[in-house]
Every structure is written in C-alpha cells, then in structure tokens.
Amino acid sequence: MASTNQTIINALYDDDDVLLSGVKQVREKGLEIQEVYSPFPVHGLDKAMGLKETRIAIAAFLYGTLGLATAISLTYGMMIVDWPLNIGGKPSFSWGENMPAFVPIMFELTVFFAAHLMVWTFFFRNKIYPGAKAQNPDPRTTDDKFLMEVVAGGDHSNEDIMALLKETGAIEVSVNSAEHA
Amino acid sequence: MHYEAPIRKPLIEGDKSYHDITVDVVRPVESSAPKSWWLVFSLALLAFLWGVGCILYTIGVGIGTWGLNKTVGWAWDITNFVWWVGIGHAGTLISAVLLLFRQKWRMSINRSAEAMTIFSVIQAALFPGIHMGRIWLAYFVFPIPNQFGSLWVNFNSPLLWDVFAISTYFSVSVVFWYVGLIPDFAMIRDRAVKPVQKHIYKILSFGWGGKAKHWQRFEEVSLVLAGLATPLVLSVHTIVSMDFATSVIPGWHTTIFPPYFVAGAIFSGFAMVQTLLIIVRKVFKMEQYITIQHIEMMNIVIMLTGSIVGIAYITELFIAWYSGVEYEQYAFLNRATGPYWWAYWSMMTCNVFSPQFMWIKKLRTSLMFTFFISIIVNIGMWFERFVIIVTSLHRDYLPSSWSMFSPTFVDIGIFIGTIGFFFVLFLLYARTFPVIAQAELKTILKSSGDNYKKLQEKQEQEHGEH
Numbered sequence: 001m002a003s004t005n006q007t008i009i010n011a012l013y014d015d016d017d018v019l020l021s022g023v024k025q026v027r028e029k030g031l032e033i034q035e036v037y038s039p040f041p042v043h044g045l046d047k048a049m050g051l052k053e054t055r056i057a058i059a060a061f062l063y064g065t066l067g068l069a070t071a072i073s074l075t076y077g078m079m080i081v082d083w084p085l086n087i088g089g090k091p092s093f094s095w096g097e098n099m100p101a102f103v104p105i106m107f108e109l110t111v112f113f114a115a116h117l118m119v120w121t122f123f124f125r126n127k128i129y130p131g132a133k134a135q136n137p138d139p140r141t142t143d144d145k146f147l148m149e150v151v152a153g154g155d156h157s158n159e160d161i162m163a164l165l166k167e168t169g170a171i172e173v174s175v176n177s178a179e180h181a
Numbered sequence: 182m183h184y185e186a187p188i189r190k191p192l193i194e195g196d197k198s199y200h201d202i203t204v205d206v207v208r209p210v211e212s213s214a215p216k217s218w219w220l221v222f223s224l225a226l227l228a229f230l231w232g233v234g235c236i237l238y239t240i241g242v243g244i245g246t247w248g249l250n251k252t253v254g255w256a257w258d259i260t261n262f263v264w265w266v267g268i269g270h271a272g273t274l275i276s277a278v279l280l281l282f283r284q285k286w287r288m289s290i291n292r293s294a295e296a297m298t299i300f301s302v303i304q305a306a307l308f309p310g311i312h313m314g315r316i317w318l319a320y321f322v323f324p325i326p327n328q329f330g331s332l333w334v335n336f337n338s339p340l341l342w343d344v345f346a347i348s349t350y351f352s353v354s355v356v357f358w359y360v361g362l363i364p365d366f367a368m369i370r371d372r373a374v375k376p377v378q379k380h381i382y383k384i385l386s387f388g389w390g391g392k393a394k395h396w397q398r399f400e401e402v403s404l405v406l407a408g409l410a411t412p413l414v415l416s417v418h419t420i421v422s423m424d425f426a427t428s429v430i431p432g433w434h435t436t437i438f439p440p441y442f443v444a445g446a447i448f449s450g451f452a453m454v455q456t457l458l459i460i461v462r463k464v465f466k467m468e469q470y471i472t473i474q475h476i477e478m479m480n481i482v483i484m485l486t487g488s489i490v491g492i493a494y495i496t497e498l499f500i501a502w503y504s505g506v507e508y509e510q511y512a513f514l515n516r517a518t519g520p521y522w523w524a525y526w527s528m529m530t531c532n533v534f535s536p537q538f539m540w541i542k543k544l545r546t547s548l549m550f551t552f553f554i555s556i557i558v559n560i561g562m563w564f565e566r567f568v569i570i571v572t573s574l575h576r577d578y579l580p581s582s583w584s585m586f587s588p589t590f591v592d593i594g595i596f597i598g599t600i601g602f603f604f605v606l607f608l609l610y611a612r613t614f615p616v617i618a619q620a621e622l623k624t625i626l627k628s629s630g631d632n633y634k635k636l637q638e639k640q641e642q643e644h645g646e647h
Contacts, residue, residue, distance in 0.1 A: 016627075039199065039368065040623040041396040054398045060405050078324060078333035090337050104342040104420050111413045112349040115406060119356045122402045123387070126395045128363070132388025139371035141391055142364070144199035144623075 007152040008034060009161050011170035012138065012145055016042045019146040022168035023048045029164060032151040037141040056125075060118035067113025071106040137176075149176075185628045187638060192286055192629040194469040199623050202470075206619040207369055209465050214612055217464075225604035232598005235591045236311050244314055246591045252584040253574045257592040258312035259424070260566040261599060264449070265305035266347070266421055267442070267562060270414055271450025272298025273354060274482075276361075277410035280403065285625045286478050289470040292365075292618045293461060293611075294454050295358040300606040301453070302351045304599040309343065311595070339423040346420040350413060357406045360399070363389045364620040418443045425569065432512035432573030435500075441493035445562055448486040448536070451479050452558035457607065459552045461616060470617055473546050480545040483558065487536025490565075494533060508578060516572045520585060524568050531561020 013019040020042060026033060033049055036042075046053075076095045079102075084092040091097035123129060141147045150165065152158050152175070162173045195201075214222075239246055249256055272294040279287035310316055322344050324334050334341055366386035373379035389395070422442035425433040455476065462471040501513040516525040535557045539545040576583045610616075627633045 036393040037391045038393070038396065039203075039391060040364070040620040041400050042393075043624070045393050046397040049393055051394055051397060054394075054401045056398055056401050057405050060409075074324060075336050079336050082331065083333060087335050087337055098337070101337040104339075104416070104423070105336055105345055107412075107416055108342070108345040108349045108420075111353065111409050111416075112345075115353045115409050115413075116356065118402060118405060119360060122360070122398055126392075126398060128387035128389055128395075130387060131384045134367065134370065134383065134386070135388050135390025135392060136367075136371070142368040142371045142389075143203045 064114035228601025235594035262308035267446035449562035484539035528564035
C-alpha cells in the first residue's frame with residue numbers, strides 16, 4: 001500500500017469517539033487515511049474510513065458447502081459403493097435410504113470445514129501467524145490509545161494537516177516517514 | 182452515542198478507564214503466583230498423577246480392573262464422559278449464544294467459560310479412549326485408507342458420530358477461543374518488559390496490530406463462529422445423547438433425550454462456571470468486572486434450564502406410564518424404588534429442587550448460596566448420567582441378566598484424575614492468559630461502565646429541565 005516516498009503523519013488519540021469524529025473530519029478535507037490502529041473494535045470505524053465490507057462470511061458459506069459435499073461423498077463412497085454391507089438391518093441399497101444415519105456426520109463436517117477454513121482465511125488475509133512481527137507501530141495502541149495514519153501531500157502542507165489533526169483532538173501529532181506494510 | 186436504557190445496571194463497576202481494564206486484566210499474568218496457588222496446583226497435580234496411574238493400570242492390566250460386568254458394560258466411564266462434555270457446553274453457550282443475543286454481560290465471563298469448555302472437553306475426550314478394550318487400535322475409528330482392502334468405518338453408529346462431534350466441537354472451540362485471545366495477547370506483548378515473556382506473547386499474539394480492517398474481519402469471524410458454534414453445541418450433546426436414545430434399552434430409547442441432555446448440559450455447565458468464577462473474582466480481585474449482576478444472570482439461566490430438566494423428568498415418567506410398555510414402566514419403577522433409589526432421589530433432589538430456590542432474589546444474589554447450589558447441581562447432574570446409564574442397564578429385558586454395579590478404586594481414581602487434570606489446566610490458564618476478554622470489555626465501557634452511566638444520567642436530567 002505505502003509507496004516509498006510517502007510521508008505519513010501520525011495522530012494519536014485517547015478516546016474512540018474523538019477518533020471517530022477525527023476520521024470523518026480528515027476524510028472531509030479530502031485526505032487519505034492509511035491506517036487506524038485501535039485496542040478494540042470501534043463501532044462504525046470501518047464505515048467512517050470507507051472500508052469495504054468483508055466477504056469472509058461468504059467464504060465461510062462456501063467452505064461449509066465443501067464440508068457437506070465431503071460428508072456426502074464419504075458416506076456414499078464407503079457405505080453404499082465400496083462395502084454395501086448389512087449392518088443391523090440398515091438399508092444399504094441407496095444413499096437416500098440410509099441418509100438419516102448420515103445427518104450427524106454431514107452436519108459436523110459442514111461446521112468443521114466452515115469454521116476452520118474461515119479462521120485460516122482470517123489469518124492469511126490479515127497476515128498474522130505465530131511469531132509475526134507486531135503490526136502496530138506504537139505499543140500503546142493495544143492498551144488505550146488510538147493511532148491514525150494520514151497520508152500527507154496534495155494541496156495541504158504537513159503543517160496544515162498537523163494543525164487539523166490537533167484540532168480534531170489528537171493528543172500527539174508527529175511526522176513519520178518510516179514505512180509500515 | 183452510547184445510549185442505554187437507564188433501567189440497566191452497570192456491568193463494570195468503579196470508575197474504570199480503558200487503561201484500568203488493561204491493568205486489572207494483566208495483573209495476574211504479570212505478577213508471580215502466591216503460595217495458595219502453588220498449594221492448590223500441587224493438590225490438583227497429585228490428583229492428576231493418581232489418575233494417570235489408574236489409566237496406565239487399566240491399559241496395562243485390562244478393563245476388568247473396573248467395576249463393569251457383562252450386564253453393565255458402561256458405567257463410570259461414560260457417566261464421566263457425558264458429565265464432562267455437559268460441563269463444557271456452558272462455555273460455548275456464553276460465548277456464542279449470548280453473542281448472538283447481544284448480551285453484554287457475557288463479556289467479562291466468556292473467556293473463562295471458554296477455557297472451562299476446552300479443559301472439560303479434554304477430560305471428556307479421555308474416556309472414549311481409555312474405556313476401549315484395545316486403545317492402541319483407536320485410530321481405526323477414523324476413515325483412513327488402509328491395507329485391508331481399505332476397510333472403512335460404519336457411519337451408522339452414534340459412537341462414530343461422537344468421534345466427529347467431539348473432535349469438531351473441541352477444535353472449533355479452540356479456534357474460537359484463540360481468535361478472541363489474539364488481541365489480548367497482543368496487549369500483554371506490548372506491555373511486557375521481561376524479554377522471555379515478551380517473546381512468548383509475541384509468538385502467541387500472531388503479530389496482531391489492531392488495524393481497522395482486521396477488526397472488521399475479527400468481528401465478522403466472531404459472529405460467524407458464534408453462528409456456527411450455536412448449532413454445533415446443540416448437535417454435540419444431541420449426538421452424545423443418541424448413544425443412548427438410538428438404543429433399544431428401556432429407559433434409554435427416548436426421543437426426549439437430545440433436547441433434555443442439552444438442557445442438562447447448560448444447567449451443569451453454568452453451575453461449573455459459577456463455581457469457578459466465584460473463586461476467580463475473589464482471588465483476582467475482579468469483583469468490579471464479574472459483578473453480582475453477572476452471578477444473578479447465570480443463576481437465572483440455571484433456574485430456567487433446571488426447570489426444563491425438571492419438565493423432562495416428569496415427561497419421561499408420564500410417557501413411561503402412558504406407553505403401556507411394561508419394560509419401560511419397570512425401568513422407572515426400578516429407578517424410584519430399586520437398589521439405586523438413592524442415586525435417583527439424590528438426582529431428583531439436586532436437579533429439580535435446588536434450581537427452584539433461584540426464584541428468590543435474596544438467594545440468587547447471594548454468593549455463598551450460589552456457590553453451594555453450583556456444587557449441588559454438579560453432583561445432581563453426575564447422578565443424572567449415572568442413573569440413566571446404570572439403572573437402565575442393570576435390569577432390562579431378561580431377568581436372568583439382572584445384576585448390580587459397584588465401582589472399583591480404579592473407576593474412582595480415573596474420575597478424580599480428570600478433576601485434577603481439569604484444575605491443573607485451569608490454574609495454569611488463570612496465571613498465564615488474560616482471564617477477561619479485555620478488548621471486548623472495552624467496547625462496552627462507555628455504555629455499561631458505572632462512571633459513564635452516571636454521566637449519562639446527569640445529562641438526561643439536565644436535558645429534562647430545559
């Protein structure tokens with residue numbers, strides 16, 4: 001996302017409501033917000049920042065379908081095609097006749113696939129994995145501070161942006177040219 | 182912005198700020214364990230080791246070391262299995278069902294409840310393993326391609342459904358719990374000063390930074406997982422109940438079992454959460470987060486599910502009489518007046534009467550009384566499983582096969598061992614993990630914090646004067 005010659009201005013807030021109105025004001029001025037780091041999910045922040053809705057639930061649905069298909073093929077292949085045995089008088093002539101006994105497996109595998117593959121997707125898309133480097137530039141943002149990164153440039157000078165950020169209630173404003181992924 | 186009806190009592194007491202929540206949650210993690218912790222931990226470890234000894238003895242010598250016989254092939258093993266699975270259910274109920282219902286009071290208890298789920302499912306999962314005659318062949322329950330012409334499993338058996346249910350339940354509970362823990366681990370990582378501690382929490386926190394997009398996905402993942410975990414939790418105990426309900430044994434073959442077992446699971450699970458949290462809030466000085474209101478809410482759930490269990494008991498009795506099946510009628514006559522009458526009547530006393538005390542506000546808001554009842558409920562629910570299993574088996578169709586069951590020290594030792602193991606895990610958890618989901622709790626501070634509620638009240642009064 002960040003190009004090499006971009007200047008980033010950091011604004012630190014200590015209240016989620018102030019941050020939220022800050023985000024709105026910054027965007028009204030036509031400035032680009034690169035990232036916001038917060039210690040907890042701030043309700044409405046994604047909308048204020050103009051983030052697209054996540055499609056992870058759709059992915060989970062597809063994974064669930066895959067799980068269901070797996071369960072149907074497992075039970076069909078093993079119980080009906082491969083060894084159509086008579087076990088306690090249960091009809092093994094077709095899958096449909098013995099289907100009620102396969103419902104628990106079908107259900108469990110649907111949930112299993114949907115849940116696990118969705119969580120893997122979550123890890124993958126967020127680039128988080130055991131031992132990854134902390135993504136937040138300021139350690140206080142996991143405690144009680146909120147950090148907004150504003151991309152400098154355009155019609156506004158750095159000083160203007162910093163003044164604006166101060167006005168919105170930021171407690172600390174600094175220019176940071178260091179790069180974050 | 183954070184409007185809430187004034188009728189709602191604060192869920193976070195004291196004038197807490199975001200930082201106060203952080204500090205209060207990490208205190209047990211950052212401080213060293215007191216002597217009392219080591220004492221309790223040693224006791225739990227001893228019980229655990231004793232249990233390990235009994236398990237090894239069973240596997241080495243054979244299941245004949247247990248009190249089972251040719252009539253009663255399941256007794257303490259499956260009783261304990263169902264009991265532990267049931268206890269685990271409250272954790273998922275609190276974290277998933279209450280999330281779907283947007284219950285804010287779940288936030289300070291869900292972490293510990295989920296931990297309890299995971300640790301009790303571990304205990305439960307031991308029993309299907311060790312009650313096998315040949316545990317070293319346990320991998321045969323999995324449909325793995327093999328050199329026997331590819332010999333598969335039989336998908337008709339509820340015991341195989343159990344394998345799928347328990348492993349899905351366990352693994353999904355673990356990821357649900359872990360995804361919630363990641364932001365909290367990141368918080369500990371960012372505070373840690375000791376290099377070793379910092380490194381451990383760096384690994385555990387997966388590099389979490391709290392970016393806006395990540396929080397958006399986090400909330401969606403939590404919601405979908407809650408949506409998946411809710412039917413999962415209902416299905417798991419349903420499948421466990423089908424171990425009995427799909428049989429042909431009078432006293433077992435009942436269609437009421439699936440919902441009735443699930444209600445019993447919530448009942449006993451919430452009782453266990455009460456037992457643990459009443460101690461945790463005191464020891465960790467978290468009374469301002471786990472308030473009397475939380476305890477009261479859980480008591481109401483206990484009262485409700487206890488009443489459902491009571492209705493199920495009456496339904497079973499009615500249907501037994503109404504069925505006109507002599508075997509079914511005798512099964513219930515035997516429970517009430519047979520050689521295990523004491524187990525049946527302790528079950529009835531503990532499960533039917535004790536939750537009814539919760540109608541009285543004075544009792545359900547009393548910590549001492551809640552603690553006492555929570556223990557009683559768990560004893561009662563253990564007896565419920567014991568009564569269902571043993572009294573239905575020891576006397577059924579053929580009087581020539583009637584027998585009795587009494588446990589040996591190995592049966593008892595393994596049960597004690599699982600209790601020890603549970604507490605070993607829970608005690609380790611309580612000192613290394615954030616026991617309250619702080620990131621979630623911070624989202625409700627402004628709507629349910631004591632100080633913010635007072636502020637809101639003041640504003641409203643001022644507004645009213647104009």
